[in-house]
Amino acid sequence: MSSWPTIAGVTPFTRPPAFTTRPTLEGTVGMAASTHWAASAVAMGVLERGGNAFDAAVAAGFVLQVVEPHLNGPGGDLTAVFATADDPTPRVLDGQGPAPAAASAARYRDEGLDRVPGAGALAAAIPGATDAWLLLLRDHGTWEVGDVVSPAIGYARDGFPAVPRVGSTIAAVADLFTGHWPTSAALWLPSGRPPAPGEVLRNPAWAATLERLAGAAQGPTREDRVDAVRTQWAEGFVAEAVEAFCATPHRHSSGTDHAGVLTVADSAGWRASVTDAFVGTFAGHRVAKTPAWGQGPALLQMLALLEPLDTVDPSTAEGAHVVLEAIKLAQADREAWFGDDCPVTLDELLDPAYLDGRRSLITDGASSEVRPGRVGGREPRMAELALAGAAPAVGGSSAVGEPTVELAGEPGASGATGEPPTSSHGEMRGDTCHVDVVDRLGNIVSVTPSGGWLQSSPTIPELGFALGTRLQMTWLEEGLPSTLTPGRRPRTTLTPTLVLDDRGPVAALGSPGGDQQDQWQLLYLLRTLVGGWGPQAAIDAPALHTTSSPGSFWPRDREPGGATVEDRLGAAVIGGLERRGHRVTRAGDWSLGRLSAVGIDRDRGVLWGAANPRGMQGYAVGR
16 A cells, blocks of 8 residues: 555556645554544553453443544444454444434424434434444453453543544533433533543443443353343343333423433343345456445445546545535435345446446536435435425524533534534534454454434433433435334444455544544545555545535534645645535545554554544554
């Protein structure tokens, strides 16, 4: 991934910069990269002490739940793509819990709702992240539960210095906490005010919960002991506390009060699982993603749409325009077809004849319509609200019916919309966490955990965490692949990536960012696999994304023809996009994307790692 350029017949890419914000790390022992330095350091510490990549990723994942509580939590969800040293076949870890038995479109409409709220327990799917981490540990790790959760227990019990975004997120929802969610106020406003940057925060209830779970690890084998913890999580004291919490009505993003519907029976009847990855090809590589209950196949379609074209450099006006238009087409198909009841196959989605027809829609002008295709000859159908992009009836308010809270320096920021409180133009819209790990044996994993944010629903006081809000990605309109249906997974935006050549995995990567996750990963893949840029240079490079597609998060709106760019793209490129009809929002020089990546250079016998400098929080470590 270091030569330049790599693809014959493609217009040469803009040359990578001579200097990057950081080096691409190289070594032979192991590499870990994540969205928080503490998680990266913990992962590398596990590798140093003889653990493998899966032990390291799980330990890092539990740490992320503590140190990035505004971006993920134990009550959330995750997806992962991984391969083992013994089997290079890419697999998907499915930690996306489905809708509870009582969560139906009809019931929610009867509650007076026209869409699933973005905050509050009605938006909670069955919590999937914790069980998925434990499944990964059981099947592919080597450590005991108590060992991998020990660093997280230490941070929760003894404290961690809050990054600035923790405090600003809590500040944005402080009135909600004090007025409606007193258990959240007790945990996150212990002094009656939001924490200052660097202030040490503690979560003793979660530390005690983790210790109690680790204590349940009983059985004759390590696998039995991990399963005993999973059972305690899904059927024991955790599930019982969740059900009791849900019985009490509380404020939702609709501005109205509702009880949740999660029960012990729901969590007892579900477990995380491993499934085959969806795999596409691009530039002589295979790219592995989640199936169509996630948005992963959209990236495969973006790559397939762009591969025959000779101008795909996102650092040029023409290339950026073409990339944005391809993204819109793939996301339109995502909106019409993807879901747990997806009627189309990957072969149909990537059929060359179908792609030719879709590609012909890319013209010199920016499109503003949502244009799904007739995959397999079927007529597409989308939710009426997705087409309209309408704001909810409580327009001009935050997700909890409170006055909109503007965050300094971040345009359009608002309150607890079910995501961290920034707009799709701002620094961290649709944000979450990410971690990648590769070890000396060749085990490699890319994980995107999310949900269960501190602002997603009231804290369950005896457990120390909140439930997730992934059901907001479903619709209350009947007959769609993504209609809210009991037992059906919401179409998650969590979309890690594994890249392979004919010898096996070469890179694991991912990013927070909701609907932007695959858009930013697309830029990275174009710059590395086509342009020949190195990993750190590709992560540092100016980013852009479309806001023209229907959003996956409450209030599910869109900006027809919208494009958000980093100013570093330059006046010529930005002006070229505007002349083509894109409604451009400038987001600052260093504001979009939080990618991290690790990989294997088999020709040199070297491992490498790289991480995003934006926000001064993500780091890669290794040796």
